[in-house]
Amino acid sequence: MNTLRLYSVLLGARLRSQMQYRGSFLLDLLGTMLGTLTYFLALAAVISRFGGIGGWTLWEVAFLYGLAETSFGLMDLVWGGYDYDFFSPRIRSGEFDQMLLRPLPLPLQILTSEFALRRLGRIAQGLAIFALSAHLSGVDWTAAKLLYLPVVIASSMAFFAALYVVGSTVCFWTIERLEVFNLLTYGGAEMLSYPMHIYHPWLTRFFTFVVPAAIQVYYPALYFLGKPDLTGMPGFMSFLAPFTGFGCLALSFAFWRFGVRHYQSTGT
Amino acid sequence: MIEVQDLRKEFRVMRHREGALGAVRNLFSREYRLVRAVDGIDFSIVRGELVGYLGPNGAGKSTTIKMLTGILVPTSGEVVVNGRVPWRERRAHVSRIGVVFGQRNALWWDLPVVESFDLLRHIYRIPADRYRSNRAQFEEILGLGEFLHTPVRSLSLGQMMRANLAAAFLHDPDIVFLDEPTIGLDVVAKERIRCFIRRVNQERGVTVILTTHDLSDVERLCRRVMMIDHGRLIYDGQLQELLARFGGERELVVDLAEPGDQVIVEGARVVSQEGARVTLAFYPAEASASDLIARLAARYRLADLSVREPQIEATVRRIYEEGLLDQARSAEDTARA
Numbered sequence: 009m010n011t012l013r014l015y016s017v018l019l020g021a022r023l024r025s026q027m028q029y030r031g032s033f034l035l036d037l038l039g040t041m042l043g044t045l046t047y048f049l050a051l052a053a054v055i056s057r058f059g060g061i062g063g064w065t066l067w068e069v070a071f072l073y074g075l076a077e078t079s080f081g082l083m084d085l086v087w088g089g090y091d092y093d094f095f096s097p098r099i100r101s102g103e104f105d106q107m108l109l110r111p112l113p114l115p116l117q118i119l120t121s122e123f124a125l126r127r128l129g130r131i132a133q134g135l136a137i138f139a140l141s142a143h144l145s146g147v148d149w150t151a152a153k154l155l156y157l158p159v160v161i162a163s164s165m166a167f168f169a170a171l172y173v174v175g176s177t178v179c180f181w182t183i184e185r186l187e188v189f190n191l192l193t194y195g196g197a198e199m200l201s202y203p204m205h206i207y208h209p210w211l212t213r214f215f216t217f218v219v220p221a222a223i224q225v226y227y228p229a230l231y232f233l234g235k236p237d238l239t240g241m242p243g244f245m246s247f248l249a250p251f252t253g254f255g256c257l258a259l260s261f262a263f264w265r266f267g268v269r270h271y272q273s274t275g276t
Numbered sequence: 277m278i279e280v281q282d283l284r285k286e287f288r289v290m291r292h293r294e295g296a297l298g299a300v301r302n303l304f305s306r307e308y309r310l311v312r313a314v315d316g317i318d319f320s321i322v323r324g325e326l327v328g329y330l331g332p333n334g335a336g337k338s339t340t341i342k343m344l345t346g347i348l349v350p351t352s353g354e355v356v357v358n359g360r361v362p363w364r365e366r367r368a369h370v371s372r373i374g375v376v377f378g379q380r381n382a383l384w385w386d387l388p389v390v391e392s393f394d395l396l397r398h399i400y401r402i403p404a405d406r407y408r409s410n411r412a413q414f415e416e417i418l419g420l421g422e423f424l425h426t427p428v429r430s431l432s433l434g435q436m437m438r439a440n441l442a443a444a445f446l447h448d449p450d451i452v453f454l455d456e457p458t459i460g461l462d463v464v465a466k467e468r469i470r471c472f473i474r475r476v477n478q479e480r481g482v483t484v485i486l487t488t489h490d491l492s493d494v495e496r497l498c499r500r501v502m503m504i505d506h507g508r509l510i511y512d513g514q515l516q517e518l519l520a521r522f523g524g525e526r527e528l529v530v531d532l533a534e535p536g537d538q539v540i541v542e543g544a545r546v547v548s549q550e551g552a553r554v555t556l557a558f559y560p561a562e563a564s565a566s567d568l569i570a571r572l573a574a575r576y577r578l579a580d581l582s583v584r585e586p587q588i589e590a591t592v593r594r595i596y597e598e599g600l601l602d603q604a605r606s607a608e609d610t611a612r613a
Contacts, residue, residue, distance in 0.1 A: 017398050025386035028427070106382050108347050111371035112399060272349045272363060274287065275342065 074138025079164030163253030283353035315507030328498035374444030378456030400447035434465035
């Protein structure tokens with residue numbers, strides 16, 4: 009497929025660009041690894057002090073954390089171009105106009121405009137912790153669970169990607185930084201590291217029905233860990249992840265197309 | 277090739293309220309005013325033309341170009357380029373055009389120039405032999421060899437613009453839009469670029485729309501010019517005719533066979549007379565060069581002569597400042613009525 013080949017060619021260019029700044033890249037990598045490690049140690053310290061949280065042991069929480077971090081990190085690696093911190097300046101600088109002038113799909117150009125290798129630090133952390141917790145939390149790994157796991161990760165990636173796309177689309181209307189999106193993406197990923205039922209009911213409901221983050225990580229984790237659902241939801245909630253994840257992504261792209269049309273009507 | 281009919285573009289611009297109280301009021305209720313950036317433009321451009329698009333700042337030049345390239349959608353009116361509506365068939369349209377914005381870069385910032393060219397080869401699917409021969413020719417005319425392997429971020433403005441110019445023509449586009457390509461450049465770079473544009477236009481028949489403030493660009497390159505002001509096309513025709521109609525004085529310099537008395541000739545005034553050289557100024561509307569020469573030759577013995585064209589800068593300035601084209605049009609309307 010030509011699009012795939014173009015993606016790899018353009019991605020290669022992006023990576024070669026980043027490699028020009030090798031020192032900066034290594035420091036970045038080190039920084040993010042230390043950052044996420046410190047965060048997890050703090051989380052572990054708090055939980056082990058209290059011997060668990062909401063009926064969950066440390067390693068069960070670590071399972072949640074690892075799952076959320078790995079999914080978010082993977083998404084951020086591949087989908088970084090749609091992070092509005094990177095996209096917003098491109099509108100102002102006229103780079104987005106240049107994208108409109110190239111015979112390539114816009115998403116392809118945006119995705120290859122940013123591929124943050126330093127995210128590998130965060131992903132490695134998440135994976136390590138997830139792998140450990142997968143072993144130490146006493147999960148009974150059936151074939152079904154092993155097959156569902158990559159589906160859950162992919163669906164979470166799609167969900168977080170959708171948040172990014174919406175955040176960037178809003179840039180067409182406002183030049184202002186919308187911290188609310190940082191809250192949803194980075195804050196959301198952190199919030200997902202804890203079992204949902206410890207939160208206030210309205211918060212849980214918000215993150216189940218309005219921004220269905222809980223469906224991506226928490227409810228599938230219940231299934232993997234074999235833990236009871238304390239939020240009173242039907243059993244199939246654990247399996248809605250791919251539908252909500254990819255559904256949100258599809259919706260976000262509809263919004264994106266609407267945003268591009270708006271931009272072409274009003275200019276900068 | 278390019279057909280534009282009754283093109284209009286209006287923007288709703290937020291009315292800015294003064295002061296602190298105004299800023300607070302702006303949060304609650306917004307007032308807009310309508311800006312007519314492009315207010316009913318018609319023109320058509322044929323394959324192979326090299327057209328200058330002139331206008332003061334804010335006249336609507338960039339807005340027009342954005343609509344022709346497909347970045348912007350008009351409020352109303354029709355644009356057909358190469359049989360396509362630009363914003364409706366974005367990728368197909370864009371694959372056949374080239375665009376260069378002055379002082380802006382379209383290449384990969386951290387990579388050597390040659391790698392940008394290679395990427396463009398993939399993106400535009402340029403056949404290998406065309407790619408090689410185009411690159412060879414462009415590199416020669418624009419002198420890219422010296423910095424072909426330098427990252428774009430390390431280039432001077434002149435080098436960057438030359439690289440961007442080559443890149444815009446690399447895929448053999450049918451039309452190229454140049455938006456102030458020589459702005460901020462030194463004379464040598466400007467000359468190189470003008471030479472390049474003239475050659476690709478003449479040798480390859482690429483249609484070129486050149487938006488510029490630099491009137492020497494226009495002088496050197498364009499036979500046809502379109503002038504836009506306040507969103508309206510106030511002139512569309514030959515540059516020479518524009519200059520002839522509204523140009524300032526032309527100069528006729530004659531060398532007499534031997535120095536003599538004060539030269540007097542009907543239809544021109546003597547600017548200076550030094551020895552044998554006499555400089556005369558005349559308005560093309562009032563006297564033609566050949567009539568003057570005939571009158572002079574009848575009375576004096578001439579050794580040599582030359583005619584100098586009106587300065588385009590002064591002419592265009594007069595047109596804008598004195599609204600000469602508006603005057604001309606209303607005069608025509610009155611005559612017709």
